[in-house]
Amino acid sequence: QVQLVESGGGLVQAGDSLRLSCAASGRSFSSTVMAWFRQAPGKEREFVAAASWSGSSTSYADSVQGRFTISRDNVKNTVYLQMTSLKPEDTAVYYCAGRPGLGLMQVRAWYDYWGQGTRVTVSS
Numbered sequence: 001q002v003q004l005v006e007s008g009g010g011l012v013q014a015g016d017s018l019r020l021s022c023a024a025s026g027r028s029f030s031s032t033v034m035a036w037f038r039q040a041p042g043k044e045r046e047f048v049a050a051a052s053w054s055g056s057s058t059s060y061a062d063s064v065q066g067r068f069t070i071s072r073d074n075v076k077n078t079v080y081l082q083m084t085s086l087k088p089e090d091t092a093v094y095y096c097a098g099r100p101g102l103g104l105m106q107v108r109a110w111y112d113y114w115g116q117g118t119r120v121t122v123s124s
Helices: none
Strands: 003-007 010-013 018-025 032-039 046-051 058-060 068-073 078-083 092-100 118-123
Touching: 003 092, 018 032, 018 092, 018 118, 032 068, 032 078, 046 068, 046 078, 058 068
Parallel strands: 010 118
Antiparallel strands: 003 018, 018 078, 032 046, 032 092, 046 058, 068 078, 092 118
């Protein structure tokens, strides 16, 4: 079992950068695929990025490819989402998620563990 707590959200302007963090507790973090999803008002929750156990393999949604970077520190039990060149359409609640096993799944149903979310608002 893994418990997740996100932080780092806030209000920024278009073009700014922001780093989200997700602190995990539980003994199996290093064998858990970690991901970020987001949910904008009135929309479905969508995949943003995922990282393998070691962080050496990553996957991104087309909409954030080249602007966002997912990374993880298995000593600190933390996964990060570095967001650059933010756009108003990136405004959403960002959720950290985890799943045991392999596979950088982009569908929320594959993920067993979820944080409470952190809000990111990008003004134009």
